[in-house]
C-alpha cells in the first residue's frame with residue numbers, strides 16, 4: 001500500500017485510512033454493528049497495509065475507541081492511531097453533541113482516550129469541530145503541551161474553515177485537516193484542499209464514499225432509518241441526482257473492470273492535495289473491495305469525462 005507523509009509530522013500513513021464511526025454501533029447512527037465484525041475489519045485493514053485508523057470518543061460514546069483498542073492489541077506498532085476531542089457526550093439521543101475545546105476538557109478527554117485505546121500515545125489528535133466559545137490560542141496551546149508531554153504525536157483539526165485553520169496555525173503546530181470530501185461533495189476542492197496543499201498540511205477526507213452512495217448499491221426506492229435519513233445527499237431531488245451520477249460513474253468503472261466504489265476511492269486517492277481518504281468499511285468484505293481502489297490509474301480522457309459528470 002502506497003504511503004504518504006502526514007504533513008511535516010514525520011509520520012507516514014497509508015493512502016487509504018479506515019474510519020470507525022460505524023464501530024460505535026449505536027442504532028441512531030449506523031444501526032447495529034457486530035463488534036466481532038468491527039475487530040475483523042480492523043485486522044483486515046492492517047493485513048492489507050492500511051496503517052491509519054481513525055476513531056473518536058463520540059462514536060458510540062467511547063465504544064468505537066474501545067473496539068479499536070481491543071483490535072490493535074499486539075499490533076500497535078503497525079498502526080497510526082487517530083482520534084479526536086471536543087465533542088461532549090449528549091444527555092439524550094436527540095441532542096446534538098455540545099462542543100468544548102477548552103484546555104481542561106482536552107486534557108481530560110485525552111486521558112480517557114488513551115485508556116480506551118489501551119495505548120500510551122495517540123499518533124494524531126484532532127479537534128472534531130470548531131468551538132466558537134473557546135479562543136483557539138488556548139486550544140492549540142493545550143494540544144502543543146500534550147505533544148511536549150509525549151501523549152500525542154501530531155495535531156489535526158476537522159470541520160474547520162480555511163480561516164479557522166490559518167488562525168489555529170498562528171498558535172501552535174498543525175499537521176492534518178479532516179474535511180468532508182467525495183465525488184458527490186466537492187466543496188473542499190474550492191479553497192480548503194488547495195490551502196492545505198500550499199501549507200504542507202495532510203488532508204484526510206471523510207465520508208469519501210458519501211456514506212455508501214458511491215458504492216452504487218442504492219436505488220430510488222430505498223429509504224433510510226440510520227444517519228443517512230438526515231443527510232441532504234439522501235433526500236429528494238439531490239438523492240435522485242446522486243443516483244444518476246453514480247450510474248454514469250459505474251460505466252467508467254466497468255472500463256477498468258472495477259466497481260464504482262473502487263473508482264471513487266481511486267479518484268479521491270489521486271486527487272491533488274489529498275493524503276488519505278477515510279473509508280468507513282463495516283465488514284472485511286467491504287474493506288477488501290475498497291483496497292482494490294488503489295494500484296491502478298484512470299486515463300486522462302476518463303478523468304475529463306468524470307469532471308463533466310460531477311458537474312451534472
Ligand SMILES: NC(=O)c1ccc[n+]([C@@H]2O[C@H](COP(=O)([O-])OP(=O)(O)OC[C@H]3O[C@@H](n4cnc5c(N)ncnc54)[C@H](OP(=O)(O)O)[C@@H]3O)[C@@H](O)[C@H]2O)c1
Nearest residue numbers: 019020021158206207208209210211212278279280286289
Ligand atoms: N470528522 C468528522 O466530523 C467525521 C464525520 C464523518 C465521518 N468521519 C470519519 O470518516 C469515516 C468514513 O466516513 P463515513 O463512515 O461517514 O462514510 P463512508 O466511508 O463514505 O461510508 C461508509 C458506509 O458505506 C458503506 N460501505 C463501505 N464500504 C462498502 C462496500 N465495499 N460495499 C458496500 N457498502 C460499503 C457502509 O454502509 P452500509 O453497509 O451500512 O450500507 C459504510 O458504513 C468515519 O468512519 C469516521 O472515521 C469523520
